[in-house]
Amino acid sequence: MKPTRRDVLALGGGAVASVFFTPIPWKLLDDASIWTQNWSWIPQPVKGPVEWKESACALCPASCGLRVKMAGGYAVGLSGKDGALCALGYGAHQMNWHPQRLTVVRHNGQPSTWAAAEAAFQKACAEGPVAIVDGRPGRGASQVYRQFAEKTPGALYAVIRTPEEEALRPVAAIAGVPVERLGYDLENTKLVLSLSAPLLEGWGGPQRVQRLWPAMQIIQAEAELSRTGTCAARRVQIKPGSEAMLAMALAHALLDEKLATGPRPAMSLAEAAALAGVELDEVKGLARTLAAQRPSVVISARPEPAVAALNVLLGAVGAEGGIVARNGAPAPAKSMDELPGTLRAALLDSTVPWDRRPAGAQEVFRFAAWRGGDEQGWMLPAPGFLEEATDNPATGARAEALLKPPAGVKTTVAFLGGELPAAQPVESAIVPLTCKLAAWPSAAPNGQDGRTAAWTAAWTPAVLAPLATKLHQESKLMPAGGGRRQA
Amino acid sequence: MIRGLCFFLIGVAAIQVAGWVGLPKALYVTKAQPFEYRHKTHAEKSGSAECDGCHTLGADGVFAGLPKTESCAACHTEPQGKSAAEATLVSSYVKTEKETPWLVYARQPANVRFSHAIHTKRAKLACERCHGKHGESDTLRPYQENRISGYSRDIWGRSISRWKRVANEGMKMDDCEGCHKQQGFDTGCLSCHR
Amino acid sequence: MASSTLIDRRFIARGVERTGTARFAMWLAPWVLLLGVGLYAAYLCLYYGLNQTNMDNRFAFGLWIFLDLSIIALGAGAFFTGFLVYLIKMKELKAVLNSAVVLGFICYSGAMLVLAIDVGQPARAWFTFWHPNTHSMLTEVTFCISCYLVVLSLEYIPMLLKNRKLRQAPSFLAFEHQLHMLVPVLAAVGTLLSFFHQGSLGGLYGVLRGRPFAFREGFSIWPSTFFLFILSAIAVGPSFLALTTRLVEKVTGKALIPDSVYQRLGLISGLLLAFYVAAKSIDTLVWLNVTSPAVGFAPWEHYSYGQFGIWLMAAEIGLFGLVPAGLLLWPKTRASRGWLMTAAALACCGVLLNRFILTVQTLALPTLAFDEFMTYTPNWQEVATFGLVVAYGVILYSLSYRYLPLFPQEKELAGEVIEEGTHVSGR
């Protein structure tokens, strides 16, 4: 019996009619809908129980305490331990996988080896002089660097100071105390007069001032509206680069109003106020506010001798809520600009910003977890975020590494053949500081001499932005020119 | 006419067989677990048949899921017998400190949030309510994976029609919703999705 | 002439003249090219995602939603003619009914095509049927358009089956007859469905509480734009039909429908357009004086950005509404072929402008006090996909005209030379 076309139609008809009484269409529809809901090619989080661990952020000298959310051996989330983190910090755990991550030694932009780098460094040490540059003195690793410099003939140990520390140098000169031991006691300050200092943009550690503000009053004197100026309780418009003039005018006003005693600046009140572009009445009002709202302190972005003198007149130096000295601070070290004019080589540890290299160094050995900056000299892959023990220089406390560094990475300590010493908690206490102003400092004020630009450019971030902060940078929030964290 | 009816019925029969018998066979691929594991033996050896002896629930409500290799290594640093499973465990996972890629029968998709804490602690549901007598099993049953969706067959349930399923069968959204509605709990998307 | 070049003669209806095959192919060639480019653009958008377009988070809808709304409005002639012929018994309009169905089918299927490209996850589009949100205008649109497309297909199939070649299969003929008997029912169903989705396309924007430029109060769940869209669509449908038919006459050099049908279409369009202009004016006044101020938006603020000035409203209501309505209603201008076509074209432009304003201007205007006015320019992928729909329409219509009996009176009118100088020899 040969089936006819009619038979085939009947067969098909039966199949079609009854297919709806089988799971075929329904099950396939269901599976197809599920298939469209979770595409298999979408990246998925690591599986594994979640646990929280504590650590510290090593991105900048603030060393914020971290609570790290860990899953399957990886960091999957961060939050601040004693307060919030900065915009960079919240995405820091992504940075270890940044496309610019450095995992092989590079020499003048070409891949190289650790052996070659070590040989080159030994040769440089033998020829001398060599500087070991530390971006964050006072850590366990800093001791290793210092010891290496001491036992190696011709080697020097140098540190990088933050702009905040540099701005305190004129105070250190007047008070006769090393700048490393000075600091602002902002936690007790009632009023801050900021002379163009980017207080709320990450000054003195990313979130320190944010945490204290708005319990503290900020008056911002500046030429161009900044984020701090936007948020400040009061904003004073001054001419560009006239911070020292305003300080001198304020000194006159304090003395005129008998709110302070001491020497006067050579420049007259009227002249200084005119140069600063501020009305005389406003200067006097400001001076009265500064005196009435004590403890108050004047902070400038740059090292201005006039501002240091004003602080002394105001009684802010050595007073609670002003500029104070503490013990236990790192021992003095050579600053970068105190290094000799020519160096055979410089070794920069990973806390040194990319573009801070000693000017006279013939050869640079730069530890970094990420590629960036110019590629001259040796680029040595360092452990990344949470991949290395982190010391807090202020307390000496140590956070152990939480993540495994990738192969090919070495710490600066290991490169120098040293071993990280055990953590040594530091007793940090404020010590008495008395300071009198004998004469108004004669150093020339920082005007529009190009130093403004030099100072702001000096502290570009040492690290790349994590990709999460790319969003932040692409938004219209950030000023043109990108992610400057500290001025 | 009769002849036509016959062919029609043949068509009906063929598609019914294909749908009820052929489809489940064609739709699911059976995969082998990395190695044999006996819940029963482990319960006997450890002297405890409590699930949360190994599948722990933390104080913060985080369910640990499957034990890690380091838990296995507590006893199985060296093969405990001559079985192939022992050899595989020790050589491939304990020695290399790798996690065993178990195929999880009850694995839900990535966008599903299932809280063991809420269901076992607050609602006091027994593990068997959803996982059946898996803890008393002497062998790991075959893992069947849906070729289209990639899910374990347990999500749909053993029965292809989902008709008259036993209580621990089926973990689709309808199943969750059904129970939640019955018990008067939230059925908002947020409750079970992330 | 040149019947030897008619190699597809067996498919062409008896008694009508069609141009040579080669010439027809040459006519199609540029459209096929456009279709090809459009298909490539559509492939890019489906494979790489909507990042291939210039749309963004603010302009979440762009050129394509304008295209959808426009062609569906223009395609309204299909259901409205069916309604007039079968329910109002205006037998005269049977002359354009087939053409209207083809146009409707093109417009609706084109819109569906673009909608499928316009969503981010086309594979999930059918979830609307599975988990419909009955509060959403888009659900109404999806259901009605899908159902109406089925209706249009059912109306189109009998026409296909009337093809000279296909008629030769007896079962096709019987099937065609069966379907044909269904047509009045289909017309009624189609009218109902179209009524709702034309309305809900208007409602699509009218319900947007967050966009004071588009938001309108209305009756029950339907904002006033719901009714205005229906009205504007059925007002412009006959105009578009007259315009396309005239265009075909121009291109082919043949008279296809009697002048009385043009007059009738013009009159219907004119009456409805006048009614629409009145309704639209009242709606605009209510919106400017009540609805918009109630949510804190000054009446004229909406017209203070970029090129979107008050002239746009004047053009929409006056130049493209009042003027064509007058031209179509005044017997003298309606009697003139030139004025009739000018008015029809103005009316069609009016509906396009209305759809443009409601979609693009709504998204361009700021809502928050610190928002910016934003503009957007479609990129080539979007324009090419637009072209894809146009090319698809032209090709399908050309094929339908060539092989199907679109104009039943074509044979009767065959002897007439329509206008001097437009008769192209050889056609």
Added chain:
Amino acid sequence: MKTQKPRRYGMVIDLDRCTGCGACMTACAAENNVAPGHAKATPRTGLTPMLVQRVSNGGAGADRREVFIPVTCMHCEHETPCVTVCPQQAVELDKATGIVNQMPQRCLGCRYCMTACAYHARYFNWWDPEWPVGMERTLNPGVAVRMRGVVEKCNFCHGRLHEAEDKAAAAGKAEIDPADYRPACVEACATQAIVFGDLNDPASDVRKASRHEDSFRLLARLGTEPKVYYRSKQEWVRGLAERGQQEVRRG
């Protein structure tokens, strides 16, 4: 035993405290597994469920004032525009929490909800989510990754709500401890400008702050009852609530 009584989560953002540091944006992106912006992404096609906008009063020199306004989903309570327009119920106003919730796996990417939102708080995934090789290991397991072609937005970090619920359940409690549930942006704010909590709870800080005389909501006249409030002592900032006649510019 029933689940917790209905809550209405909301937040009050003190604009006088916002320094525009952007930590909330980064914390939000990291918490919610937002993929890095595609190389071709622009501010108009990026994903910023929390977006801090810089707004000025249009003045120059000493007259210039600026304010930072963090804009996120307002979780509208009444006739929630995005919920009513979604054709396939992919958006939901959660009855238990008042959170407006987006289900990416249900979403077909029609973007109708984006046109419905007056706050531009909804974002489309224009690109496939891609991370540099290995970086997917930093994904937060509490939040599902979205795919290309779907809409997403702030959901008050509901992954954190789940964690709080798990913690409460493990302790045998029916109600979560309010301290355990804070969205990432709230936690990330160094100046604590954002107060978050249950607006239904008479004792909550957020309720008190929302009723402060300096508090306002953006576009409240639309009648959608947003649950995100703002506050400022500055009159010109409060004037940004509605679209007025004053000249303002985004910086």
